[in-house]
């Protein structure tokens with residue numbers, strides 16, 4: 001039996017390139033006591049992967065050259081010498097970008113796929129869904145009647161934030177990069193307004209939809225988007241910095257936020273969210289989100305590509321806006 005894996009061969013400067021990765025096949029070794037073997041079915045393609053390819057440590061250590069690409073992955077246990085993980089169990093965790101992974105169970109959770117797709121556990125019921133849940137509820141502190149603006153709103157994080165905000169009684173504005181994504185936000189996710197930031201003027205649209213400013217800005221984009229949103233804060237606004245995808249390819253030369261003094265005049269605050277800080281609370285949050293999906297209050301959209309050989313092109317989709325929904329690479 002062999003394992004095929006995607007490795008990090010060089011660190012990108014700017015956008016990722018095919019030459020940054022290797023695709024290798026190697027024999028799978030025997031299991032030691034306490035270990036099990038997972039046949040991976042799907043990988044979560046996340047914007048954070050670009051940051052993990054840099055040298056050094058941020059909230060997590062950079063991936064070492066020559067090793068398997070770090071990835072949240074899900075699959076089925078096919079061999080086991082660990083009593084807690086039986087053959088046939090479905091599991092999810094940082095199992096890497098590969099067809100098979102050996103694990104001792106650290107950080108791996110068994111998932112129930114009787115009522116959900118395995119891919120949901122990498123998206124809305126996995127790390128990105130948890131990011132939306134805790135970023136909004138713990139950091140954004142939504143109240144009924146609040147107006148929230150979400151950037152990169154059509155992705156799994158943004159669309160989940162917006163739909164939870166609707167459940168909490170907020171007016172929801174999202175921005176996205178094309179009309180199809182904007183239609184999805186309004187028609188399928190129940191957003192009140194969607195702004196195509198490529199064809200419409202973000203500042204004037206925010207002023208039109210929130211004349212007195214937004215109470216929460218949930219930012220996934222950074223850069224100019226963050227600067228424009230800062231011009232449109234209501235008094236007491238919360239700015240939740242979840243991500244800055246417009247900046248990830250050039251982290252040494254970050255743009256903004258030039259308008260940060262608007263936080264002072266708004267008597268607001270700007271705060272960051274790292275989803276891993278809430279790991280102990282993930283199971284309860286996933287249960288609540290699953291309930292909302294079951295009740296039809298949360299709509300899930302996935303964009304699925306097949307084949308590890310398409311790893312580079314698939315990862316690049318996140319940075320060109322070609323993905324539409326939670327990006328998954330099936331194995």
Ligand SMILES: NC(=O)c1ccc[n+]([C@@H]2O[C@H](COP(=O)([O-])OP(=O)(O)OC[C@H]3O[C@@H](n4cnc5c(N)ncnc54)[C@H](OP(=O)(O)O)[C@@H]3O)[C@@H](O)[C@H]2O)c1
Nearest residue numbers: 047131152155156157176177220243244246273274275321
């Ligand atoms: N803090 C945490 O713990 C944590 C955890 C998970 C994710 N995140 C962050 O959450 C954000 C969303 O993640 P996701 O998985 O849901 O990804 P996603 O939104 O599905 O994909 C990224 C989207 O960003 C938009 N984008 C790309 N480059 C852009 C640019 N230069 N300017 C404006 N928009 C751009 C594109 O949509 P358009 O077509 O709309 O441009 C693209 O589809 C990311 O910033 C990610 O890093 C943070």
